[in-house]
Amino acid sequence: MCLSAGILLSTSAFAQSGAPNTQVKYNDQQVLHDIADAISASNIEQDISTLVSFGTRHTLSETESETRGIGAARRWIKAEFDKISADCGGCLEVFYQSEVISGERRIPDPVEVVSVIAIQKGTSDPNRYVLMSGDIDSRVSDVMNFTDDSPGANDNASGVAGTLEAARVLSKYKFNGSIVYAALAGEEQGLFGGRILADYAKANNWQLKAVLNNDMIGNIEGVNGVIDNTSARIFAEGTRHIETDDEARRRRFTGGEVDSPSRNLARYIDMMADRYIDNLDTMVVYRLDRFGRGGHHRPFNDLGYPGVRIMETNENYNRQHQDLRTEGGIVYGDTIDGVDFDYAAKLTALNAVSLASMAWAPKPPTKVEISGAVQPSTTLKWSELDPEENPQLKGYKIYWRYTDAPQWQFSRYVGKVSEFTLENIVIDNYFFGVASVSNDGFESPVVYPGAAGAFGE
Template sequence: MKKTILGTLIFTAFSVFAFAQTTIIKPDLQISKMVDEVSAKNLEATVRKLVSFKTRHTLSDTTSKTTGIGAARNWIKAEMERYAAASGGRMKVEFDTFTQPAGGRIDKPTVLKNVLAILKGTDPNDTRIYMVSGHYDSRVNDIMNANSVEPGAVDDASGTALSMELARVMSKRTFPATIIFMAVAGEEQGLNGSTNVAKRAKAENWNVDAMLNNDIVGNTYGMETGLKDNRSVRVFSEGVPSTVIASRADTLAARRAGLAIGSLVNNGGENDSPSRQLARYVKEIGERYVSQLDVKMIYRRDRFLRGGDQTPFLQQGFAAVRFTEMNEDFNRQHQDVRKENGVDYGDVPDAADYDYIQKVSRMNLSVLANLALAPAEPQNVGIITSGLTNKTALKWEAPKTGKKPAGYYVLMRETISPYWEKKFFVTDTQATLDYSKDNYFFAVQSVDELGHESLPVVPKPVR
């Protein structure tokens, strides 16, 4: 008989500390085992190998076997193919190849190649796709300098190594849903690689449930402030979705999107976008499986006036977040390698913290594994508004793809709380709570008998 833990998982209690995330759910031992297999030694070896190509600038040499972006991408693909050998044929590795036209930070038409390692889900009825990414290109002060030594150890060999290490560990396991491990090019030149994948995903109707972007996840020391923090990681998530904001720029599109905007903003839902729900999920699951980890939710799409590879996915309507270290060292980032006035500059591998990269990698793995093992989200989640009442009635439908859930969690939090505070387990597709929809926010997520939860779905008003 398959062991179930749901009988003890009725709800999570309010913490005595304001806004504290509380979880009583027991971790899945198989996910914990995968988390433990993530190796700091392997991560360091991958970062140093990527640095050994001297430059991974998007416009650098593509013919050399030892130097330049061509050598780097060929090595990444070969290494991913080596991991795929343990998958029993389920993981396929490919180049996502395209020509980036001249313009902006690309001075001539350039063939770019993303590396995609696709771990196919085992359930033919489950179309969900989960993606994790880092960018493998690098740069120095001059964004157009393709020939200088550009080690890019933290920005972003750290994110690339993370994606590759997860592919190594997870390729040996099976998941109902599909996971894609990516190393993308052209980030520094204008998010070129991720834009191509996002547009391809949209055009080919990929059911991308979540995209995790890891960019600059290897440093723990803030030079300017003197702060050292090896337990915190930032997760950036947008509030009002990019697709809604873009539609407001066009009068006709704005009219079509008016109902969605009204429902989102007028009912206080500007803090409940799909990406914000993903960020909350990352905090809960990551802190459940990784000790001494504090996931800091940042209510921005990215850092101030900056961007990353999650952005093109947001613009195509997919839920996506960015992970970045707590304190960036700008003496290391986008710098020529040099020493001035006793200060070292340059993104060199000796300045990275590989135990920290391991911790962030483990967080990513726990989130991907929990999502890919969970049932799909409930459908048509609604909050019933046919009468005035101080109770809250919700209804929804079972997922249309994948395995049948063992039940559902109805999530609840106060309107001023950043995190879900209570989880009520039900087996029906409706629930009535003795809490007012005026005073609390609600969501519903599917859960299987082992406690793997889907992403939460915020209800829409229904009669």
């Protein structure tokens, strides 16, 4: 009798999960393998070496010299983006973006903070953007010391070099959505470059669906003694900073704390690592950034945009924000010999395939809603995407997972509809979401129902 009851329970659980026919399946995209393979560690090494050669890239440093300081560095970065654009027939819009900052703790006197931006416009949905960034500036122990050498090889010439290399590779393709490559300034002095670009995106009504901030992607030897070139971290905040009181009250009863758009963006990138990047496992960290610290994705998160930080797993604090010196037998300083270029290329490839996949996919679904309380089934609804902006749209795919599962476990393609009921899948037992799917099988990130998970309209 007990055995029979056990069999009945197991069968019921099996049916509830939807297994095996609803286990998550993805279409393998050969072009994404090609993009990953095209990323060059040699190019990244050369670019980091050039950035280091400017001596210091401190935000307050020299701007007139052609060989030293932040001015020379940003002019070189712009020239590289211009060269990439020339090679693709002018496919990039390259420009400086600046604002004079003053009266700040780390910028007391007026300083022009200048970032370099390159935009590859989409063919059918040019106002939908995904963005990759790295930080131009560097620093030593004293954050106000703008004269001493500050190589900033890993922090963060690696992120800028990765952004340049992603642009070189992706500019050879055309995408439905737009891709932004950003070399942001003023990070060490207060995240100013990110704030300026985020404000620009909002003022120009960008539909910014993803910000991939790359800050230190080249170190494999941690201060803890661990040497690891097979893992990386993706930091992603939970509940949106801009959530209203009404939205918080609803979330209390419906969930969404771990399904913000930033978290589902991180899950998307984690999935791309598993499928397209050899020998790389990504750790999704449920936190805005490292404990008590910050990065250039934060200004975008502050305005409600989905954004994550991609970086190495094991940091070496002897090489971060340090004067160049040897002390107590320990060598301090962020020099180029501390960068593993193959590893930086691996993380750059992860960015490139994620950007490409999202830019080729249709826009993430909007106005996703869910119902099913005190019912045996769950119904999801969403708005139909604009066919002119999304001519590649094939249909939609519903995802679900157990509430304590980190990644989506089950899915069902439901076609080009705007409502679907999952029969005998009880709403109480799972988290749900919807992705859009292209004719070629590219998918958007999964969108959790309600304001908690919305990627914006």
